[in-house]
Amino acid sequence: MSDVDSSENEIDDQKDEEAGLPPMPRKRFYRQRAHVNPFSFQDLEYPPTPDELNLEKYYGDFANGKNIEFADVGCGFGGLLMQLSPVFPDKLILGMEIRKKVSAYVHDKIVALRARNPGQYNNIWCVRSNAMKYLRNFFRPHQL
Template identity: 55%
Template structure:
């Protein structure tokens, strides 16, 4: 993957890696944040100035929507080229089916944040296998997330929010079967790979931001997914509810000979 096409401002000068196909220009830092199903890029644009030291990638399956976001980012970069030359250089969008190819983009433990904002609920039972959260996909999220990294989910469909909660909390929990395709996931007493974080109510995220640190950053990111995404704004206009959850990846347990 030639990331220099997405983040030209972060290319290491006068260097290249020669592969069998062509030469790749390495970046000064890896991508650490992924917005899966980024839609029209509202969250990407909001996060860019808030996290200027992070490379943020939006992944979208729809071709025309991806082209729109690419043009939007290009326009923003041009508009701020003189006044703020580094602004919006740290975001990019690619067309991809992440349900099939997520591990092709990221190495193990590369990401610190994954966003799943207003995914398609696929209401019919026969379409549940197409949901962006499943037992299988939880394994891929756990693979690309570093220990301590978080998955942020938001939806206006309460049943979907509950579906995602059960899958994340059950994944890696010994004795619990994470069944999909309409079969209920049984609750367990052990600890899985993900732990659910208790969040502030909508409108009170600023209390966390004031505290700073990891908690402050989490409060800032939760506010963004509630207020800055196009779907989030639409739900607010219609007076709907938003169901937000954050799941932190636990550290891998030590091997017996490491204890």
């Protein structure tokens, strides 16, 4: 990264701070190994059944009786989530990522995008989960 890019990012961060907005996350601060053993023990939160999934926790009032219709399993840094959100603004989209720091990055980015664009990006969220083990805890058959 050049010095010009760094100074532009610092200026953007100062403007965000003055406006009371959360900073846009940067990938370089969320470094993570490329692989996580999906069979190792991990302390993950997941609902016992799909009916017990609290959508308001992720989507707020936007959930309002809706069901998740799109799932991005292994969403990585959330690129597909961010692109699908404006294309399907009335559909709930859930990203699932097993890597802790990567899912934290996506979470922080969604929060920052929601703050910068009121009324947008309310239909996406990312959870840290092992889809190989817990996919059925999030979705009913034929839901997606």
